[in-house]
Each structure stands twice: as structure tokens, then as C-alpha cells.
Amino acid sequence: MIPRYSRPEMTAIWSPETKFRIWFEIEAHATSALAELGVVPREAAAVVWEKGSKAVFDVARIDEIEREVKHDVIAFLTHLAEIVGPEARFVHQGMTSSDVLDTCFNVQLVRATDILLADIDALLAAIKRRAFEHKMTPTIGRSHGIHAEPVTFGLKLAQAYAEFQRCRERLVNARKEVATCAISGAVGTFANIDPRVEAYVAEKLGLAVEPISTQVIPRDRHAMYFATLGVVASSIERLATEIRHLQRSEVYEAEEFFSEGQKGSSAMPHKRNPVLTENLTGLARMVRAYVMPAMENVALWHERDISHSSVERMIGPDATVTLDFALARLTGVIDKLLVYPENMQKNLDRLGGLVHSQRVLLALTQKGVSREEAYRLVQRNAMPVWRGEGDFLSLLKADPDVKKHLSDAELEEKFDLGYHLKHVDTIFRRVFGEA
Secondary structure: OOHHHOOHHHHHHOOHHHHHHHHHHHHHHHHHHHHHOOOOOHHHHHHHHHHHHHOOOOHHHHHHHHHHHOOHHHHHHHHHHHHHOHHHHHOOOOOOHHHHHHHHHHHHHHHHHHHHHHHHHHHHHHHHHHHHHOOOOEEEEEEOOEEEEEEEHHHHHHHHHHHHHHHHHHHHHHHHHHOEEOOOOHHHOOOOOOHHHHHHHHHHHOOEEOOOOOOOOOOHHHHHHHHHHHHHHHHHHHHHHHHHHHHOOOOOOEEOOOOOOOOOOOOOOOOOOOHHHHHHHHHHHHHHHOHHHHHHOOOOOOOOOOHHHHHHHHHHHHHHHHHHHHHHHHHHHHHHOEEOHHHHHHHHHOOOOHHHHHHHHHHHHHOOOOHHHHHHHHHHHHHHHHOOOOOHHHHHHHOHHHHOOOOHHHHHHOOOHHHHHOOHHHHHHHHHOOO
16 A cells, blocks of 8 residues: 555555454454354353453554464464453354455455445546536547547536446445355364354354355455456546546646646646546556456465465555545546636637538438448548638538539538537436436
8 A cells, every 4th residue: 555545544444453353353253153152151252352342452462473473363363362361262263264364354345345435426426517517518529539520528427427337336246246254164164163153243244144165255256346446447547538638738628627836847837737637547557457366366276275365465455545546536636627618619610610521421311312422522522621721611512513412501501519419418317317
């Protein structure tokens, strides 16, 4: 986790203090379940809860023990015994380390996802507000980076809204995917612990029971989870890239907010660079980079190995912390985005009406001209406009082959900008609902 790209609430989920607190809760709930089943004394379970709940686990002390025993869970249990006393011998009865580690990891991922879902909700709200603000602000649509036909800036944002709605749905499913608990003992057979303990712990932690574990929770779940984070990151990059292109000097249709006193370049005082969206592009690359290791974690040896462990200790915190930061940053970009409708109109007019070429093409075919001939007639009038030789409508009116089929009035009607925007309301209702 890099502090520059971290936010406190998400970072706290991955702190040693939080991890050890979750470990304690898993162990204590399991001890309570064993007490209800008569496996351990109820009094012992009560002492574990009483002393452990009040304790502040000493991270330095646990690290000190681990340096000797070379095992993190044993180090924690040893420290817990120092706090609880003799009753600690009833803790971890029939359990294996993965019961604690895997269940804790999933609890952390669930908590992280709840933050990410709140992040997306904030982003959706910002996108929706700006989409309605610019619902009918005309701008040029581009394909291959080249002027195509008119759209509105609101439609661009509506598309982003729909995309992040899908991201939200995927995150909800990803949360469910990893929200499982395994307390099944060595190699997952429940030989030394009753399955009812697992069910008890799962309920207390708000998780589902893992239907079948080996000695670990199956890692296909986590592969899907991190793949989902990668898709969300890609959607962030798509919108960030759109803004970066719109901020280019030759385009200048939208721009990141530039605060008083902000500097764009150490060398050139005039610069206003899209640094936030460039940063988002880089962060998205990092989140996607964590997907492949998660995929490779699926293939563990037999009932378990620990090749996944070092990977997850990195990608769990880094992927969620980075995505949390990126979503919050993108929300701020959209919320404060500077939009320049006048420049959008200038760019629309820049090609002398060529954006209406398809309408003329279709009109000619409706008059009985073959599509091939209509295309040839329209294109031969369009190409001079590309070279700056006149405007498209005037050239069409002067073309005798076009005039055979379309009057001046009919040609002028094909250059109506409003024609391209007539279904904006329909699209908005599809995206945002009737309200």
C-alpha cells in the first residue's frame, strides 16, 4: 500500500490490528460453538471472550514470537494465551491455520467491497448529475478519433453511468463470491471439529458456509473477485481516457478543474495538464496487474499449499486500496469537470457540415439512387471540404447530379442538428428510468 494512493478507511481494513482482531473473533466464536456442543467448558469460552475482547493485541510482541516460531497463527495464539491464561488451551480446538487465515481474508474482502460499493454509488451520483446538466449539450461523436456524427455530452456521461451500474452489479456478485467461511480442520474433512462450529462462526461473521473446502477455501472464488476489480479499473480508465482526449489543446471540450495556485509544469507556466486522469490510467493498470496472480492461485497442490499466501498478502490490500482511491479520485474529477459547450459547437462546425453526410446519402437512396452511386456523389463533395475548399451544403447545392434528386430545401433540411438528438430522451429513460 502506497500512502500517496491510499485512503484511511480502506487501509484500516488491512492493518495488523484489524487482522488480529478478526482472528480473535474467529477463534472466540469457534470456542463458543464448541462450548455449546459440550466439547470445551462454557466457563473457558466466557473467559476467552472476556479477556480477549478487552485486549489490545501487541503487534510487536506477535512479530517477536513469529521470528522464533516462524508461523504467524501460532505466534498469535501464543500471544493470545499470554492474555487469556490457562483457558487458552481450549482455543483452536480441531482447527487448522487456514480456517483462520482464509475466513479472515474473506471478511476483509467483504468489508473492502462494502467501501468500494459506496465509492461507486458516489461516482454514479456525480455522473448522473452532470449527465442531466449536459443532456442536450451537442458535441461531436468520434469514431477512430475522427469526427463522425453529433451526440450530446450528456449521452457520453449516460454511457459511463450505465457502465458503472454494471460494475456495481459485478461487485455485488463478487462480494457474494468471497463471502464464505471455512472451519473444517486439516484437509477439510471435519475429522476433529464439528461442521456445526463452521455454521456458527459463519453466521456470527455474516458469511456463508463454504460447501466444500480442502484445507483452504477454493481460490476460483478469489480469482473471480480480483477479475471483477480489474474490470472496474478498466471502466475507470475508459472514462479517464475520454476526458484526457477532450482536454487536448486541439479539442478542449472539457477539462479537469484547475485550482488557484495549481502548477501544471515546472518549465512551462502556461500548462494545464490532465494529471488526475493520467494518474487514474496508471492506477487502473496496477489493479489489472493483480488479476493474473489471483488466477494463478487457483491451481494449488492437492488439498493445499501456500503458494497463494504471499500473493494474497500483497494483492488483497493493494488492489482494494488502489481501486478505492481511484474511484474516489474519478468522482472528484467528474464532480468538478469543466465543460465548454462553446468549444463543442466550434468543433461540430469545424468540418463544414460533413457530419451530416449520412443523411444526404440516405436521402439520395430514398429518391431511387443506388447506394453505390449515392455514396460516390456524397463523397466527391465531401473530400474538398476536408481540404478546406468550401462548405459541404454549398457544394451539394452546386452539384448537378445531386440537384437532379434533392432540392435546396430538401438538402437544407438534412443539415438540422436537432435531428441527431431526437432520441436522447429515450436513451436517458433507458439508462436512468422514467424519473
